[in-house]
Amino acid sequence: MKNENMCNRCILNDQFPSIEFDRNGICNYCHKWDKEWAEFDYNKAEQQLQMIFKDAKLKKRKYDCMVPYSGGRDSSYVLYLCKEKYGMNPLAVTFNNLFMSDYALKNILSTVPKLGVDHVMVSLQPDLLKSFYRAMILKGGEFCSICTCGINYVITVYQQLFNIPLVLSGVSSRVDEQSPFEVTSTHPSYVRKVLLESGFSIEDIDSLLVKRQYELTAIEKIKMKLTDSDFLRINMPDYLSWNNQEIQETLENELHWQTPDKNMDHIDCRFAPIKTFLKNKQIPHFIFKQEKYSQLIRDGQMTREEAINSLDAAIKHEHEPPAELTDFLNFFDITLEDIENKEGHCHLDFITKEDTFVRESMAYKFLAIPWKILRVFRA
Numbered sequence: 001m002k003n004e005n006m007c008n009r010c011i012l013n014d015q016f017p018s019i020e021f022d023r024n025g026i027c028n029y030c031h032k033w034d035k036e037w038a039e040f041d042y043n044k045a046e047q048q049l050q051m052i053f054k055d056a057k058l059k060k061r062k063y064d065c066m067v068p069y070s071g072g073r074d075s076s077y078v079l080y081l082c083k084e085k086y087g088m089n090p091l092a093v094t095f096n097n098l099f100m101s102d103y104a105l106k107n108i109l110s111t112v113p114k115l116g117v118d119h120v121m122v123s124l125q126p127d128l129l130k131s132f133y134r135a136m137i138l139k140g141g142e143f144c145s146i147c148t149c150g151i152n153y154v155i156t157v158y159q160q161l162f163n164i165p166l167v168l169s170g171v172s173s174r175v176d177e178q179s180p181f182e183v184t185s186t187h188p189s190y191v192r193k194v195l196l197e198s199g200f201s202i203e204d205i206d207s208l209l210v211k212r213q214y215e216l217t218a219i220e221k222i223k224m225k226l227t228d229s230d231f232l233r234i235n236m237p238d239y240l241s242w243n244n245q246e247i248q249e250t251l252e253n254e255l256h257w258q259t260p261d262k263n264m265d266h267i268d269c270r271f272a273p274i275k276t277f278l279k280n281k282q283i284p285h286f287i288f289k290q291e292k293y294s295q296l297i298r299d300g301q302m303t304r305e306e307a308i309n310s311l312d313a314a315i316k317h318e319h320e321p322p323a324e325l326t327d328f329l330n331f332f333d334i335t336l337e338d339i340e341n342k343e344g345h346c347h348l349d350f351i352t353k354e355d356t357f358v359r360e361s362m363a364y365k366f367l368a369i370p371w372k373i374l375r376v377f378r379a
């Protein structure tokens, strides 16, 4: 990697999709981050968060909130905070993709009784689920989009079952990688097209693909408002300081949480290292850590020098197959040749950026005015 082609603040370089530099050599992704987060008022945000929690509790439902819980660092911390710090009564829900790591399973089994929360783990019919992943690897060159659909499935089913007013996730637009559309997509229209082209029946596809919040029609959304069955979905890290090191220490001390490597992300997924390996087949030299480290630099959790050193180490191993590769190929019954992806298959074969724009209907905008006014009065 040539450092002279890098942004002067983060570590994205001029090969990164849609990147532009200003006259000081600072990239548009840094500017975008600053716009949202540089002046962010965390005290005010935490007050807002407490207001959201208070509202959820006032609903007096069986559960105040739901936490999609993978057993990874962020979702474990969300569960810990909402129960221990904010006194919420959460339902933790886990989508079992069939390749959760041993660490994630162990942490879940020890954390749930320690926090005293209710927990459900859901898996779809294993052969069908595996064949969804297999089709996605062959046609889309990745497998993360199926997990996203599975997690959404579990959230939707249990939100509706218990009419849970709030969903708290641990992903963050501030500190997590925010890959642009050119790099990756988990959009349901893309997943649906891939599965249809792979010969799955509509019935099978619908057993995984339930509507996401942004896919609901105006009528469906209004019906949810009128029957008091709608819900708020927020990213908890967007309201609080979210420091990886602090989180790690809290989890170790309070929950006796275990991890193979303190600096490792996605310890919940056995095949996490394969993600970058497959992405390299589509976009040569692309490393997701480049985005993650850039976010941590902007948030003051890492220096640029530390990030460059860590990235150099990652690049050295870029062409070496990850240790998990054989297990991965066997698990999904695919060959090394299958994932070579010489044609560069990816989500862009199935979806355009325009397909992902959410169009809110005029009818809904108009009918949602009373709720907006109500919210202003309460604030």
Ligand SMILES: [Zn+2]
Pocket: 007, 008, 009, 010, 011, 012, 026, 027, 028, 029, 030
């Ligand atoms: Zn930058």
